[in-house]
Amino acid sequence: MGRYxxxxxxxxxxxxxxxxxxxxxxxxxxxxxxxxxxxxxxxxMSNYGTALIEKQKIRYYYGLREKQLRKYFDQARRMKGNTGENLLILCERRLDNVIRRAGFTLTRPQARQGIAHRHFQVNGTTVGTPSIVVRPGDVITVRNRSNLKGIYSEIAAADMSQRASWVTFEPGDLRAVVTQVPTFEDVSLPVDVGAVVAFLSR
Known part of the structure; x- marks a missing residue:
């Protein structure tokens, strides 16, 4: 199954x-x-049904396939700290989510489409993979093409919602810098992550 x-x-x-x-x-x-x-x-709703809904929230919010979500879950389990918190932080660090949270686009599907069409660069390199995990110091910019800059300048000027505190965004230059790794408090999705961990651990 591809994207929804x-x-x-x-x-x-x-x-x-x-x-x-x-x-x-x-x-x-x-x-x-x-x-x-x-x-x-x-x-x-049964406990199973409640946990399923919480898991589906993560899948559709971040635009993940089931296999991708379980891959992130396996990676989160191997990391130090709380598995559920690590899972959501990994999802927050996806390039498509960062572009949305910075203010380049209005929605995550719009961000994924822009990346797939190679509208963005990370550290000066044009990218086409929405699942890239960003790191502190990464610089995200729009490619130097007048039509792209016109489109994203208009969106950036209008959208002020859900901008992340761990990303510095310069609307005039269409430039975003990841200043730090997000914490669990920075996650924009309200979800019972404990139920999700229990569901994925079955």
Missing amino acids: TGPKGRKNRRLGFQVFESAGAVKALDRRPVPPGPTVRRRK
């Missing part, structure tokens, strides 16, 4: 959170903040 291309509004409603930030998906959750399907009395 289905109805984003339904997915937001199913998970009860704005994992997709496009205008239509946000409106769908605001208009009907209940899961899709027949409006009948629903049974209490």
